[in-house]
Amino acid sequence: MGQGDYQILHEADLRAYLAGLPDLKGLLGGEPAAWAITEVGDGNLNLVFIVKGARGGIAVKQALPYVRLVGESWPLPLSRAHYEYLALMRQAQLAPGLVPAVLHHNVALALIVMELLEPHIIMRKGLVAATRYPRFVDDITTFMARTLFFTSDLALSAAEKKEAIAAFAGNHALCKITEDLIFTDPYRIAEQNRWTAPYLDGLAASLREDLELHVAVSRLKLKFMASPEALIHGDLHTGSIMVTNSQTRVIDPEFAFYGPMGFDVGAVLANLLMAYFASAGHERAPGERAAFEAWVLETVEQVWTEFARKFLDLWRAGAAGDAYPPSLFPGEKGAARLEAERQAYMQRLFTDAVGFAAAKIIRRIFGLAHNIDFELIEDAKKRAISEARAVRLARVMMVEPGAFPVITDVTAAARNLRDWVPELSG
Ligand code: SR1
């Protein structure tokens, strides 16, 4: 298997391939024939293998030439593995210890070998089980503040920034998935849409007729397409985060490109809010998950406040980028005016995050790709109730983001909807 050939790797191919790489062979230890190789990918796009030897283990991710969730009828470029590799390397520089270490990369095979994250689990699974993660706020806000700030015009020269945009511009097929699945399809008839029928039939139809919502989501789509503010992860949901009680790792940045910062922040907020609304559907006795639900809303608040604090601290510590030239803000008066502008910048970013969070919620309830937070609620009526509550909040967040000037307005609105009884179809 040379550098020039792509083939979908099966267990035997992977074993032979790894056996030919002395560093990885040594890391795994023992005889290659004795390595345990398991394909564990449960995402929508790729193959993921866990390989364990006598000494250690690794994770191997290979891009398929099509969307795994749908099949060969939906081709997808292998180049996404290259962008994922670029993003992982940049994120490792900017947020050390918060992404998996890359051990090997093969462009032709669209293959990335990473450290094995063990005993980490996908955060979404932990949230379904009502597990609280004490490191999460500090780690995810450090990740977002540092990766977004240091790849923005606040930290880069104009030339560096444009080179960086160009380096990721080819990842447009992945952007197109987002443009279609998040910002378009849930609001029109699309073959791949699905929802909890028949209970949400009426709500699905109302989304298709809601022109205020169509304007709001189209504005967000335009912002996503035309705002290369920073290198964003591009798919920062709780399925892209692996956790233990004491560690957090952000994985899977294959959707990375230069886009709006609020898209990443909104993704984290949206997925926590969905965990909150889904929680009622998972309880076996009333109030059983109350402490977890309180933690989730507190986490929503802290994710924004800590992110904003860290981002502003980086900016105040000395922004070397070409935006906001210091010579335009001299003396005490200039410093005060610049500080007021920083606050205004963060307020705009917050409003973006609120809107993008809303779009992220609606796509998981009416679009192609759902999440286990809701999907694992077996009783379809209960699931629909949780989903309808989330959609009620998401609609206001999208159409009137200005009605949520601070993050506690979002959490208060979520809390008020906790026991709201929606009118269901069917
Ligand atoms: C067809 S891919 C569907 C979704 O999976 C990924 O995780 C992204 O969220 C994408 O939108």
Ligand code: MG
């Ligand atoms: Mg993914």
